[in-house]
Amino acid sequence: MRTIDLRSDTVTLPTPEMREAMANAPVGDDVYGEDPTVNRLQRLAAERLGKPAAIFVPSGTMGNLASLLAHCGRGDEVIMGDKAHTFLYEQGGLAALGGIMPHTIPNQSDGTLKLEDIEAAIRGDDPHFPRTRLVCLENTHNACNGAPLAPEYVSQVVALAHSRGLKVHVDGARIFNAAVALDVDVKALVGDVDSVTFCLSKGLSAPVGAMICGDEAFIAEVHRTRKVLGGGMRQAGIIAAAGIVAIEKMTLRLKEDHVRARRLAEGFGALPGVGVGPVHTNIFYFSLTEECPLDGAGLATALKARGILLPNRGPRTFRAVTHVWITDDDVETVLAAMGEILG
Ligand code: TLP
Numbered sequence: 001m002r003t004i005d006l007r008s009d010t011v012t013l014p015t016p017e018m019r020e021a022m023a024n025a026p027v028g029d030d031v032y033g034e035d036p037t038v039n040r041l042q043r044l045a046a047e048r049l050g051k052p053a054a055i056f057v058p059s060g061t062m063g064n065l066a067s068l069l070a071h072c073g074r075g076d077e078v079i080m081g082d083k084a085h086t087f088l089y090e091q092g093g094l095a096a097l098g099g100i101m102p103h104t105i106p107n108q109s110d111g112t113l114k115l116e117d118i119e120a121a122i123r124g125d126d127p128h129f130p131r132t133r134l135v136c137l138e139n140t141h142n143a144c145n146g147a148p149l150a151p152e153y154v155s156q157v158v159a160l161a162h163s164r165g166l167k168v169h170v171d172g173a174r175i176f177n178a179a180v181a182l183d184v185d186v187k188a189l190v191g192d193v194d195s196v197t198f199c200l201s202k203g204l205s206a207p208v209g210a211m212i213c214g215d216e217a218f219i220a221e222v223h224r225t226r227k228v229l230g231g232g233m234r235q236a237g238i239i240a241a242a243g244i245v246a247i248e249k250m251t252l253r254l255k256e257d258h259v260r261a262r263r264l265a266e267g268f269g270a271l272p273g274v275g276v277g278p279v280h281t282n283i284f285y286f287s288l289t290e291e292c293p294l295d296g297a298g299l300a301t302a303l304k305a306r307g308i309l310l311p312n313r314g315p316r317t318f319r320a321v322t323h324v325w326i327t328d329d330d331v332e333t334v335l336a337a338m339g340e341i342l343g
Contacts, residue, residue: 037237111141
């Protein structure tokens with residue numbers, strides 16, 4: 001039985017073209033800056049995001065942490081959403097390893113932070129207070145319905161932050177999904193931010209890796225923080241080669257994932273006892289209402305028995321994620337299975 005895996009876009013396997021590029025990649029010691037494939041990937045990422053420089057890191061988590069460590073010192077404060085991945089799902093690394101304090105403000109359901117909430121969270125110059133250094137945004141916003149943040153909104157946040165002497169970092173793990181959903185060049189989403197992390201190993205299908213982009217001085221600083229986190233890699237061109245294919249070949253097809261997410265969500269929404277949240281990109285949330293005879297675990301088990309991986313996240317809540325390995329046929333199979341179980 002074919003498995004249909006809707007748990008995350010992280011489950012995507014490298015494409016045949018990636019495997020070939022990996023096998024043939026020229027490599028060197030990247031800690032000496034001598035891996036030609038890593039250097040090529042870094043130039044490509046910087047160019048695509050419209051930033052002067054970029055650096056390759058093993059994961060999105062390290063990308064965010066290495067960036068925060070480069071922006072902030074111990075006791076400094078970062079303003080971020082209360083549903084930010086960096087706040088909820090990165091083990092509090094900023095506090096544990098950086099002594100950096102998260103100052104959370106409410107994420108709106110579209111992933112934004114209200115400008116007035118940001119403004120109110122910025123500390124004055126007072127020895128009682130930590131120093132506010134940074135604002136973090138997330139685009140697309142994983143926990144807020146996979147919503148993309150529009151360029152105009154990002155620019156407003158940056159203008160506010162910069163006017164108060166703060167920097168802005170974007171967790172852009174799925175920034176290419178945002179660009180596709182909004183039909184803009186990805187550069188428009190990060191034009192005036194100080195740093196951005198994006199992932200190669202989610203919807204873009206590379207096996208490993210994330211990129212951080214920013215100006216030369218910032219990336220030089222991240223080169224240090226990456227090393228102390230154990231992220232200095234040697235012949236990393238082997239994995240960087242897949243990242244090059246990810247950026248060159250896998251970004252525009254993301255719109256197919258968005259179409260399939262929408263089709264799934266519409267089908268789920270038509271079933272009795274299912275409430276579906278908004279669909280913006282490749283991630284959507286749904287829940288089982290009280291009238292549904294099954295609870296979340298019951299539905300997850302019934303789906304698993306049919307080869308569909310879609311575990312519940314709360315007692316009655318789910319997140320579904322589409323990606324390159326989910327086909328139109330898979331969508332129909334999942335809809336038929338849901339209909340059979342709940343119909
Ligand atoms: N998200 C993963 C994990 O939470 C398991 C997922 O399945 O969605 N920023 C955002 C917005 C993310 O969604 C993730 C991973 C990360 C950062 C961290 O990236 P990795 O897993 O590469 O460290």
